[in-house]
Amino acid sequence: MEVNEMIKPENLVVGRTSVLKECPMHYCPGCTHGVVHKLIAEVVEEMGIQDSTIGVCPVGCSVFMYNYMDVDMAEAAHGRAPAVATAISRLNPDKYVFTYQGDGDMASIGCAEIMHACNRGENIVVIFINNAIYGMTGGQMAPTTLLGQITATTPYGREPKLHGYPLQITELIAQLPGTCYVTRQSADTPAAIRKTKAAIKKAFMNTRRGVGTSYVEVVGTCASGWKLSPENANEWMRQNMFEKYPVGDLKDI
C-alpha cells in the first residue's frame, strides 16, 4: 500500500489533540511537561469536558501552560494554585478544576496550601510534576532533590546535615482524610505514559463523583537541569528516582 493511501483520518492511531493549541511549547527537548500537557489535553478531549474544565497554572517552567491548553486557565501566585483552585471549584461546583504544579512550586513554597486544600477535601484534581530540581531558575536544589544529587546549589551533593532529607510529599498527602485518590506515576516509557494517562483520567472522573481531592504525581526528568540527554535522563530517573519515589497507587477510595 502506498503511504499516501494510509494517511487518512480513519487510520490515525496517535495524533495531535485539538485541545492543545498550535503555539509551540517553550520547553527544552524531551521535557516531561510536554508529555503531561498532552495527556491532560487528551483526557479532556476524550471526556468531552473542554467547555467545563478550568486549570490553574503554577510558577515554574510550566507557567505558560495557558498558552498551550485550549481550556480556561488562571494563573496563581507562586505555590498558591490549590488555594485559587479551591475558590474556583467552590464557586463553580459543576466544573472540572485542576491544578498543575512542579516540585519547587508545590513541595517548597506551596506546601501549606496543598496540605490544607487536600485536608479540606476540595473537589479538584492536582497534577504534581516531580523532577527533583528547580528547572526554570537554573537547576537549584528542591525539597525533593535526592541525597547526594548534584545541583547548582549543592555542588558536592545533597547532605542531610546541611540540606535536610528529600520530601516525599505524596506520602504525606496520602495520609490526609480529604483525598480520595493519591497515585505516583512516571513518564519515561510508552507503557508508563499510558498508565499515567489512565491515572489522570481517573482523577478527572473522581471530580464527577465529588468524593475528595484527586492527586497524581508524575515523576519526570529535567534533562537540562540534570545536564543529561533526554534518553540518559530517563535512564538516570529509572536508576535513582524510583528508589525514593516508587511508582504506584498510594490511596484509591
Added chain:
Amino acid sequence: MAKFIGTVVVDKDRCKGCNLCVVACPLKVLELSVGVNVKGYHYAEMKSPDSCIGCGSCGVVCPDAVLSVYRVKAE
C-alpha cells in the same frame, strides 16, 4: 509478516530532536535527520518505513505532539 503496516508523519518544523521517539520505537524505524529544521534541530524521520507496524509508541512519548501515526491492516 507483520499483521499491520503503519507510517509516521512528522511535523518536522515543530520537532526538537529530543530522540525519545527513536529510543521508544521497538523496530528501530525512526532516526534523527542529518539536516536541520527551521529551529536548527535534527528532526525525527523514518529510516526504514517498511518496518513500521503503526504501534504508536513514538507518538505517545513525543513531548511536543509532532508525530501522527497511521495504521492499516496488511493485505
